[in-house]
Amino acid sequence: MDATVLARIQFAVTIMYHFLFVPLSIGIGAILVIAERRYYKSGDVDDKAAADFWIKIFTATFAVGVATGITMEFAFGTNWASFSRFVGDIFGAPLAAEALFAFFLESSFLAVLLFGRNRVSKKFFYVATWLVWAGSLLSAFWIIIADSWMQTPAGYKIVASAAGSKAVLTDFFAAAFNPSTLPRYFHTIAAIMIMGGFIAMAVAAYYFLMGRNTKFAKTTMSVGAMIAIIATIAMAPMAHWQAVSVADNQPVKLAALEGQWETGPAGMGIVGWVDTHNKVTHSIAIPNAISLLATGNPKTPYKGLNAISAEQTAKGIPDGGLPPLQATYQMYRGMILLYPVIILAVFLVWRLNRKDKIATHTKLLKFLCFAPIAPLLAIELGWAVAEVGRQPWTVYNLLLTKDAVSAVVPAGQILATLIGFIILYTLMYIAWGRFVFKLIKRGPQVSENTTETSEVA
Amino acid sequence: MLAYIWFALIGVLVTGYVVMDGLDLGTGIIYPFIAKSEEDRRVVLRSVGPVWDGNEVWLLTAGGALFAAFPAVYATVFSGFYLALMLVLFCLILRVGALEFRPVDPEWRGFWDGVLFVASALISLLIGVAAGNLIRGIPLTNAGEFAGNFFTLLNPFALLVGVTGFVWFMLQGSSWLALKATGELQKRAAVMRRFSTLAVIIMFIVTTVLAPMLAPTAFATGTSTLIAFIAAAVAIVGIVMSIVYGSRNRDLPAFVGSSLVIAGAVGIWAGSVFPNIVPALGGSGPSLSIAGSSSSNLALLAMLIIAAIGVPLVLGYSVLIYRTYAGRIAASDETDGHY
Numbered sequence: 001m002d003a004t005v006l007a008r009i010q011f012a013v014t015i016m017y018h019f020l021f022v023p024l025s026i027g028i029g030a031i032l033v034i035a036e037r038r039y040y041k042s043g044d045v046d047d048k049a050a051a052d053f054w055i056k057i058f059t060a061t062f063a064v065g066v067a068t069g070i071t072m073e074f075a076f077g078t079n080w081a082s083f084s085r086f087v088g089d090i091f092g093a094p095l096a097a098e099a100l101f102a103f104f105l106e107s108s109f110l111a112v113l114l115f116g117r118n119r120v121s122k123k124f125f126y127v128a129t130w131l132v133w134a135g136s137l138l139s140a141f142w143i144i145i146a147d148s149w150m151q152t153p154a155g156y157k158i159v160a161s162a163a164g165s166k167a168v169l170t171d172f173f174a175a176a177f178n179p180s181t182l183p184r185y186f187h188t189i190a191a192i193m194i195m196g197g198f199i200a201m202a203v204a205a206y207y208f209l210m211g212r213n214t215k216f217a218k219t220t221m222s223v224g225a226m227i228a229i230i231a232t233i234a235m236a237p238m239a240h241w242q243a244v245s246v247a248d249n250q251p252v253k254l255a256a257l258e259g260q261w262e263t264g265p266a267g268m269g270i271v272g273w274v275d276t277h278n279k280v281t282h283s284i285a286i287p288n289a290i291s292l293l294a295t296g297n298p299k300t301p302y303k304g305l306n307a308i309s310a311e312q313t314a315k316g317i318p319d320g321g322l323p324p325l326q327a328t329y330q331m332y333r334g335m336i337l338l339y340p341v342i343i344l345a346v347f348l349v350w351r352l353n354r355k356d357k358i359a360t361h362t363k364l365l366k367f368l369c370f371a372p373i374a375p376l377l378a379i380e381l382g383w384a385v386a387e388v389g390r391q392p393w394t395v396y397n398l399l400l401t402k403d404a405v406s407a408v409v410p411a412g413q414i415l416a417t418l419i420g421f422i423i424l425y426t427l428m429y430i431a432w433g434r435f436v437f438k439l440i441k442r443g444p445q446v447s448e449n450t451t452e453t454s455e456v457a
Numbered sequence: 458m459l460a461y462i463w464f465a466l467i468g469v470l471v472t473g474y475v476v477m478d479g480l481d482l483g484t485g486i487i488y489p490f491i492a493k494s495e496e497d498r499r500v501v502l503r504s505v506g507p508v509w510d511g512n513e514v515w516l517l518t519a520g521g522a523l524f525a526a527f528p529a530v531y532a533t534v535f536s537g538f539y540l541a542l543m544l545v546l547f548c549l550i551l552r553v554g555a556l557e558f559r560p561v562d563p564e565w566r567g568f569w570d571g572v573l574f575v576a577s578a579l580i581s582l583l584i585g586v587a588a589g590n591l592i593r594g595i596p597l598t599n600a601g602e603f604a605g606n607f608f609t610l611l612n613p614f615a616l617l618v619g620v621t622g623f624v625w626f627m628l629q630g631s632s633w634l635a636l637k638a639t640g641e642l643q644k645r646a647a648v649m650r651r652f653s654t655l656a657v658i659i660m661f662i663v664t665t666v667l668a669p670m671l672a673p674t675a676f677a678t679g680t681s682t683l684i685a686f687i688a689a690a691v692a693i694v695g696i697v698m699s700i701v702y703g704s705r706n707r708d709l710p711a712f713v714g715s716s717l718v719i720a721g722a723v724g725i726w727a728g729s730v731f732p733n734i735v736p737a738l739g740g741s742g743p744s745l746s747i748a749g750s751s752s753s754n755l756a757l758l759a760m761l762i763i764a765a766i767g768v769p770l771v772l773g774y775s776v777l778i779y780r781t782y783a784g785r786i787a788a789s790d791e792t793d794g795h796y
Contacts, residue, residue, distance in 0.1 A: 168752075
């Protein structure tokens with residue numbers, strides 16, 4: 001395998017792993033803030049135990065997120081040096097800003113959460129939980145700025161030099177708030193909040209099934225359901241906004257997402273199969289739906305894959321300038337089809353919880369224990385489709401992926417480190433899993449003398 | 458002009474990293490030698506528990522700032538030092554496991570203890586090796602790409618600086634622990650501090666004597682030598698403080714001394730390469746200079762504004778956290794949670 005393919009696999013493995021822990025920690029952060037708020041208002045020992053429980057789960061998850069996040073910052077330089085030279089003028093600033101504004105905020109106040117219960121005032125502690133969570137939201141914002149610039153570059157000019165051409169910043173705010181930044185940010189945050197709600201519901205469902213910690217389970221179920229309901233409803237307009245942004249700014253991606261070969265009004269496929277050989281997509285689709293949703297006019301034409309491919313090939317762009325079509329099409333469907341599953345789960349929880357019947361509904365509880373997989377999978381698929389759908393470009397229409405990779409790193413070294421990552425990340429996953437499952441098994445604990453030794457027997 | 462400001466600022470960020478993370482890396486190195494019991498180990502871990510994560514953020518900030526201000530340097534060094542940096546990265550990730558999961562996972566304690574030592578030691582050594590190579594210069598192509606391989610990096614000078622870095626971090630770690638621990642543990646840390654100070658002095662002399670032979674092109678210009686002299690003076694003041702205050706058991710100024718030693722070391726490094734960032738070894742190609750490899754003025758200005766807002770905030774948080782956790786940690790003191 002050549003170095004570019006291996007570098008892509010390595011990036012995919014490390015970013016998708018990292019992106020398991022990021023939504024988990026931001027989502028759990030929301031649960032934590034609510035739990036700490038409850039304790040701050042009530043001063044009740046049970047509420048304290050609940051808040052401490054979430055602090056521990058949050059911290060372990062956050063730690064793995066931090067560790068695997070360092071990989072990502074290194075990866076641009078180690079594996080994607082030509083990309084770094086090309087985009088450094090623009091892309092580096094959000095990364096530095098993320099560290100400066102978000103990481104320091106999170107790490108400093110996380111120290112308060114972990115060790116400070118008896119050292120700082122109750123109010124300070126409560127504010128610290130908010131600041132840690134705010135830091136994680138801010139961190140996501142800077143990263144989405146950087147990534148969105150690769151999707152819809154703005155505020156730059158291309159300058160040629162002896163060492164090759166590069167993008168140079170001309171307008172900071174145009175680059176930061178490029179056309180896809182805001183829709184992508186809110187779309188991602190809505191997904192992460194759904195995730196957080198589902199985690200809380202899963203933990204609560206586990207205690208209901210075990211028939212213990214029922215008071216905690218009740219509160220947690222209500223909080224989780226509330227977050228999940230709000231976020232699931234908010235998801236609809238956010239997803240719409242994001243889809244419109246793709247339709248407006250990334251016509252190639254839109255055609256690939258819908259497997260639309262001929263130029264004309266775009267329909268919305270529910271399920272289907274892209275036959276790349278005969279250049280036709282077999283699908284059950286709602287005709288003209290995309291055109292209608294994106295522009296309000298069902299007749300608005302969008303360019304088809306055939307026309308795009310002919311144009312791009314004439315310009316000498318590899319693969320006809322098209323992403324891997326089947327993967328893009330199916331991953332997108334996967335993400336979309338998980339949404340009704342999520343809606344159904346949230347609806348059932350809402351109804352049963354209102355009638356106070358959820359504690360005895362074993363089937364639903366069992367389902368809820370595993371339900372976080374749905375939003376997590378949707379998040380991973382959504383991210384993957386955003387990145388894969390941009391291929392063969394790393395920076396849309398500016399830098400091809402084959403020109404982005406490090407020139408001096410041999411394929412063998414990338415393969416070796418890829419194997420290293422897989423071993424290391426598996427180890428970290430087991431260590432994290434052991435920790436979290438032990439904590440959940442033990443449950444929130446009320447300690448007599450406010451001292452918390454975290455000895456897990 | 459902006460490029461030179463950013464060269465200095467990245468110097469500050471790197472100094473921030475080696476001073477701050479140096480205290481927990483060094484603590485990781487001496488950990489198996491001075492922590493004799495489980496109580497000792499907990500005290501050691503608690504001394505770095507609230508701060509290591511924030512300390513590591515300095516590395517992320519320095520890396521991000523290098524990417525933003527000098528993309529060519531970031532690209533060349535990170536891809537050129539590929540395997541070495543990946544090793545650092547793996548160690549950083551493993552250390553997180555040791556620091557986060559050890560306290561709550563009794564069955565894996567021995568494993569995490571080993572990881573903490575090996576990972577901290579390797580990171581310290583490799584940071585020194587990387588710095589040694591950058592001082593000596595690395596082979597570069599005309600396009601500014603690294604022209605060597607992994608073994609190019611293992612030259613005598615780089616290894617020498619690697620060992621120097623290692624003992625520097627040891628001094629920082631033992632000074633920290635001497636400041637934070639109590640009783641027998643504190644005494645052992647103070648002994649380790651004396652030993653490390655001696656090792657730092659020896660390595661400082663050996664490196665200085667051998668540098669003209671092993672790294673002949675370093676300190677190329679007058680300005681370069683001037684910066685290095687000032688930095689060396691800072692380091693020497695630090696060493697004297699470490700000896701004088703260390704022997705009087707005044708642990709805070711001794712720690713300030715060891716921090717100055719490390720800050721001085723970064724200054725010497727910065728001086729040795731000025732006005733380049735990455736000098737080309739033996740005229741193998743054009744060096745990556747400060748002026749020639751920087752981002753556009755607009756990007757540097759935007760970053761400067763970001764830094765002007767962000768850095769005071771960061772200093773504020775750091776003061777707040779170090780003050781919150783100021784004071785010694787006794788083995789009997791179990792009120793701090795987590796560990």
